[in-house]
Amino acid sequence: xxxxxxxxxxxxxxxxxxxxxxxxxxxxxxxxxxxxxxxxxxxxxxxxxxxxxxxxxxxxxxxxxxxxxxxxxxxxxxxxxxxxxxxxxxxxxxxxxxxxxxxxxxxxxxxx
Amino acid sequence: xxxxxxxxxxxxxxxxxxxxxxxxxxxxxxxxxxxxxxxxxxxxxxxxxxxxxxxxxxxxxxxxxxxxxxxxxxxxxxxxxxxxxxxxxxxxxxxxxxxxxxxxxxxxxxxxxxxx
Numbered sequence: 001x002x003x004x005x006x007x008x009x010x011x012x013x014x015x016x017x018x019x020x021x022x023x024x025x026x027x028x029x030x031x032x033x034x035x036x037x038x039x040x041x042x043x044x045x046x047x048x049x050x051x052x053x054x055x056x057x058x059x060x061x062x063x064x065x066x067x068x069x070x071x072x073x074x075x076x077x078x079x080x081x082x083x084x085x086x087x088x089x090x091x092x093x094x095x096x097x098x099x100x101x102x103x104x105x106x107x108x109x110x111x112x
Numbered sequence: 113x114x115x116x117x118x119x120x121x122x123x124x125x126x127x128x129x130x131x132x133x134x135x136x137x138x139x140x141x142x143x144x145x146x147x148x149x150x151x152x153x154x155x156x157x158x159x160x161x162x163x164x165x166x167x168x169x170x171x172x173x174x175x176x177x178x179x180x181x182x183x184x185x186x187x188x189x190x191x192x193x194x195x196x197x198x199x200x201x202x203x204x205x206x207x208x209x210x211x212x213x214x215x216x217x218x219x220x221x222x223x224x225x226x227x228x
Contacts, residue, residue: 032215043202043219044155087154091215098143098162098206098215104154 001026004090006103014111017078021106023088024070032091033064033071037084038105044087047073075108083110114139118203118220126228131190133223135203143206144186145217146170146178148199155202161186193227200224 006023013019025033033050048055050062050071061074071088085105092099116137125131135144146158147170157170159178167178175197177189190197201224204217 034216043222045219046216049216089217099145099157099160100206100215100217101157102147102155104152 002103003027003101004088004103006088006106008104008106010107010109012109012111013078015078015080017110018074018076019078019108020075021073021086021088021108022070023072023090023103024068025088025090025101026069027090027092027101028066028069030090030092032100033062034089034100035060035062035071035073036087036089036102038087039084044102047086078108078110080110080112083108116203116205116218116220118201118223120223121221122224124226124228125193127193127195129193131193131225133188133190133201133203133225135186135188135220136184137203137205137218137220138184139205139207139218140183141205141207141218142183143217144180145204145206146176146186146188147202147204148172148197149202149222150199158188158201159186190225193225195227198225198227 035047036044037047038044050064054063059076063072085107087105088103089100119134142163145160147155156172161180203220206217
């Protein structure tokens with residue numbers, strides 16, 4: 001089993017739709033959680049960190065469920081510019097807190 | 113502005129040649145990482161460093177080496193390039209302080225390496 005797993009997609013949704021991604025992780029000692037966005041042929045860029053209480057940044061909401069070991073990303077009122085690959089990332093655990101394991105990414109395509 | 117850069121951005125080489133990819137960051141981050149990204153595999157960790165003179169193997173370290181002689185640079189060397197090492201290589205860095213909660217990594221623009 002992979003340490004971090006994501007549905008690869010692609011998700012193809014109309015502009016204005018709400019879309020949600022889930023990501024599961026296997027290491028219960030993981031402490032830090034992130035969502036990254038990666039545009040085609042570009043480097044990954046941090047979209048948002050995921051906090052225990054859940055957090056929101058504009059149209060984006062991230063949730064963490066420690067009991068079930070998954071994180072989620074919700075995008076509301078999706079825009080054409082949201083088309084990208086979304087990578088979830090999870091820290092490796094107490095002894096290697098700075099090492100991050102990335103999922104393979106979920107591809108999102110927003111259509112007009 | 114602080115940043116992380118990689119060079120070259122594109123490289124074509126031949127099987128068996130030694131290749132070095134440069135990574136330079138000006139954030140004064142202690143942690144630096146090298147990943148390769150291939151279709152179907154996502155980002156895979158090659159080597160990483162938590163500080164000067166510290167290096168560690170990642171999940172796909174065979175055929176690669178790194179050295180950390182200063183805070184700013186972590187060059188990645190392919191000792192004898194193989195066609196299987198054709199990939200996009202990303203360098204990243206993160207801050208490390210005792211009790212720090214922010215482990216987010218910042219990525220360089222990537223190097224596209226083709227081994228013929």
